[in-house]
Amino acid sequence: MADQLKLPAEKRTEFGKGAARRIRRADKVPAVLYGHGTPPLHLSLPGHEAMLALRHSNAVLTLDVEGETHMALAKDVQRDPIKRFIEHVDLVVVRAGEKVTVEVGVHLEGEAAPETLVTTDHSVLEVEAPITSIPEWLMVSVEGLEAGTQVLAGEVELPEGVTLVTDPEALVVNVSQQLSAEAVEAELAEAEAEAGIEQEESDDEAAEGGSGETEGEDAEAKDE
Structure with a gap:
């Protein structure tokens, strides 16, 4: 409070x-x-x-x-x-006794299911509360939530006497599937390709390419 x-x-x-x-x-x-x-x-x-x-x-x-x-x-x-x-x-x-409209922060507790990513779309919610009973924060449990789960503002538990002002359909918490490092790299490469961005050749790739050319040149020299 x-x-x-x-x-x-x-x-x-x-x-x-x-x-x-x-x-x-x-x-x-x-x-x-x-x-x-x-x-x-x-x-x-x-x-x-x-x-x-x-x-x-x-x-x-x-x-x-x-x-x-x-x-x-x-x-x-x-x-x-x-x-x-x-x-x-x-x-x-x-x-004393009047109600006020204030913004209250959202706090998350617990851990979602393995290999998931939890994001907060609304970090504060607007509520109406008695002046002497304004909650310090609003707690939302994500314990065990699976990928694809969403928590809307209307589903957040409010203390007695406190009413929601924010749109009840507003997204508060979204739980999605966590991407692997390979999937992230693939998505990044695809996005860069669509944008016409060419990756610079790494030193290792350049060395391998150069080595291949040298071997080919040596072979041609021997044939001559």
Whole structure:
């Protein structure tokens, strides 16, 4: 289920890239809280606590904003692409008892039948869930599944109170026959031939070809 953690938050009056950099240098995270018809509230969150609370998607936070309590859903967490620290957080005001539409990741467990290949077509599914009962992930078992088996979104087991928003016919998991190395090479050669791509002669093939020509030339010389 979704993380829930109480965090202190401070209102901020400075905006822009320079202000955001100063906030991050102070080990805090710039954030904005909006929704339910309330004006946007610009905040700064404690850096370490926010990082822990936002480890998982769809985190639900209870914010203490200078004595006022707000329940919020982490809608968008922007991270530095290299260092992975949190650059900014968009928070949506939520109310106890309401349902929200969120994307939840799909996790696979088990091992399919031997010599099969398991691929995931939908790594996340959109669901509607009570704000206090958002699943952390949706588990799909592939244990013993044979080649040709497909798992559709409508077949994924959902926790009680959670309903599927994604098209039930959407393909989630596909189990196919694993190709041998020889079959892969044959398919690649066929595709290259159709595309008009000529393979360069390997050193070994060149050596064998050259050896054959030399032997033939030697034989002709002897006949002369």
